[in-house]
Amino acid sequence: MNKTRVYGRTVGGLRSLSLQAPAVTLLLLWMLVPLGMTLWFSFQRYNLLMPGMSGFAGLENYEYLLTDPALWSAMGNTLLLVGWVLIITVVGGTLLAVLFQQEFLGRGVARVLAISPFFVMPTVSALVWKNMMMHPANGVLAWLANLFGLPAVDWFSSLPLTSIIIIVAWQWLPFALLILLTAIQSLDDDQVEAARMDGAGPIAVFFFITLPHLKRAISVVIMIEMIFLLTIFAEIFVTTSGGPGLATTNLAYLIYIQALLDFDVGTASAGGVIAIILANIVAIFLVRLVAKNLES
Structure with a gap:
């Protein structure tokens, strides 16, 4: 048997x-x-503009990249972009989730409008912000500045990286809101009512009940967003093309420059390997963080 x-x-x-x-x-x-x-x-010398120069290059491509100031500038821009977008989306998403959990007239319509930017394609949203919102002459922000007697700001010339951060944060804020709003709806109302009966105010309820309850959801939001934010490309390509200079060039756009503008496939591939290593380091850290929160 x-x-x-x-x-x-x-x-x-x-x-x-x-x-x-x-x-x-x-x-x-x-x-x-x-x-x-x-x-x-x-590990190859492979430049499409110089087909005669080919063969094994060893670590030359990596040495060239690691000694190129453009790489470190791109990595710094990548970290700034990811960090600020995460701060804006997590903080803004948490506050909006608490707001949309309350009862008010038109809450259903407001929720749909707040989540809808996430379904707009990155290229379309970048064009909307570039030509309709941040245009220094005809944009909505310029009109508001003139309304209050302030000079219009040429966003993509004077504040290029800030402009990209605003555009990307506007896209990803609805995602954070959706995840956090779903999590906050599972909060036990009896626990909140008990805290209020004990004299806890709205601020105390938020910091000692709501925020600890959202801890796991916030970890998931950070993990998912960071993986995608490391590869931001369309918003930069449509608005600033990595400029002025290297002001908005992140790691993904630097690889694009090396591969499709300079036609240096070898150096671009080395940049891709560096990007893979960086992404895996971030992924390992985030997976451990989420696992720790789930265990607790």
């Missing part, structure tokens, strides 16, 4: 593996082939 059971389990396991094998193989090929080609090109 035991042999029959063991045989049945073995056959069932082999059948499940045979069914899973094509999907797993395709997924591995989908991931490993591009990664392998990127690694291979990163």
Whole structure:
């Protein structure tokens, strides 16, 4: 009887593996082939403008990138962009989630309007902000400045990185709101009422009940947003093209410059490897942070 059971389990396991094998193989090929080609090109002299100069370059591409001030400027811009967008979306999303949890007239319509920017394509939202909101002559912000007697601001010339941060934060704030609003709806109303009966005010309820309850949801928001924010490209390409100078060039846009403007595939591949390493370091840190919050 035991042999029959063991045989049945073995056959069932082999059948499940045979069914899973094509999907797993395709997924591995989908991931490993591009990664392998990127690694291979990163050690090659491969510039499309100079086809005669080819061959094994060793660590020359990495040495060139690591000694290039543009890389460190791009990494600094990437960290500033990710950090400020996370601060704005997490803080703003938390406050908006608390606000939209309250009863008020037109709450359903307000929720839909607040979440809708997340469904706008990045290219479209960047064009809207560039031509309708932040235009120094015809934009809404310029009109408001003139209304109060203030000079109009040429956002993309004088405050380029701040402009990108505003655009990206406007896109991702609804995502944070959606996750945090869903989490806050699971908060036990009896716990809140008990705290109020004990004399706790709105601020105390927020800091000692609501905020600890949202701890896990905030960790998830930070993890998901950071993974996507490391690859911001369309907003920069449409608005500033990485300028003025390198003021808004992040790591993703620097790789684009090396690959598709300078046609230096080898250096661009080395930049891609550096980006992969950076993304994995961030991912490991975030996964541990989320796992720690889930365990607690």
